[in-house]
Amino acid sequence: EVHLVESGGGLVQPGGSLRLSCAASGFSLSDYWMQWVRQSPGKGLMWVSRLSGDGSDAAYADSVRGRFTVSRDNAKNTLYLEMNSLRDEDTAVYYCGRGCFSNSGGCVGYWGQGTLVTVSS
Amino acid sequence: DIQMTQSPSSLSASIGDRVTITCRTSQIVRTYVNWYQQKPGKAPNLLIWTTSNLHSGVPSRFSGSGSGTDFTLTITSLQPEDSATYYCQQSYTTPITFGQGTRLEIK
Numbered sequence: 491e492v493h494l495v496e497s498g499g500g501l502v503q504p505g506g507s508l509r510l511s512c513a514a515s516g517f518s519l520s521d522y523w524m525q526w527v528r529q530s531p532g533k534g535l536m537w538v539s540r541l542s543g544d545g546s547d548a549a550y551a552d553s554v555r556g557r558f559t560v561s562r563d564n565a566k567n568t569l570y571l572e573m574n575s576l577r578d579e580d581t582a583v584y585y586c587g588r589g590c591f592s593n594s595g596g597c598v599g600y601w602g603q604g605t606l607v608t609v610s611s
Numbered sequence: 612d613i614q615m616t617q618s619p620s621s622l623s624a625s626i627g628d629r630v631t632i633t634c635r636t637s638q639i640v641r642t643y644v645n646w647y648q649q650k651p652g653k654a655p656n657l658l659i660w661t662t663s664n665l666h667s668g669v670p671s672r673f674s675g676s677g678s679g680t681d682f683t684l685t686i687t688s689l690q691p692e693d694s695a696t697y698y699c700q701q702s703y704t705t706p707i708t709f710g711q712g713t714r715l716e717i718k
Contacts (some may be wrong), residue, residue: 600657603654
């Protein structure tokens with residue numbers, strides 16, 4: 491059974507950093523594209539980043555490019571999102587997701603439960 | 612960026628009704644439109660992938676169609692558990708974009 495568990499969220503001051511983790515089970519991370527999607531309180535879904543199975547192809551939303559870095563540790567079967575220079579507008583629940591099928595770089599077939607990041611002084 | 616315009620933004624329907632939600636893309640996205648359902652406080656769930664493919668475990672009352680720039684999610688015979696917010700998404704190119712959501716209320 492596919493299972494994704496995010497962790498690492500919390501309260502951070504503007505300009506600070508956080509690293510989110512997404513522990514995967516039930517499949518091998520190296521076989522799938524992975525995504526990060528966020529949702530600000532009361533708002534809709536916003537795509538943040540994606541990473542290919544072999545880690546060679548990463549993409550970011552304009553609003554986070556240069557501040558966020560997605561990576562993976564296939565040995566630990568864990569996806570990461572390193573977030574630097576955090577802003578108030580980065581406050582959101584962050585979800586990790588697995589591609590619908592092995593070569594799917596956009597469709598999210600499985601989602602974690604989300605982790606809340608609050609950026610506030 | 613490809614804009615995804617969903618309509619309506621909210622609707623109210625009765626048990627057993629047929630409901631249609633539309634999504635218009637600002638550019639051609641081939642068939643790379645997906646649909647998600649999200650209930651309050653929960654993660655989204657995939658319903659339909661690449662326009663018309665039903666995700667595993669999703670009831671057959673959900674269906675998707677469309678081409679070009681106009682896509683549709685249809686729910687036939689609405690059930691109480693279908694009360695949720697629905698999002699379309701284009702996965703044709705990055706940045707991947709979502710519609711603003713359609714809140715469906717059961718009367």
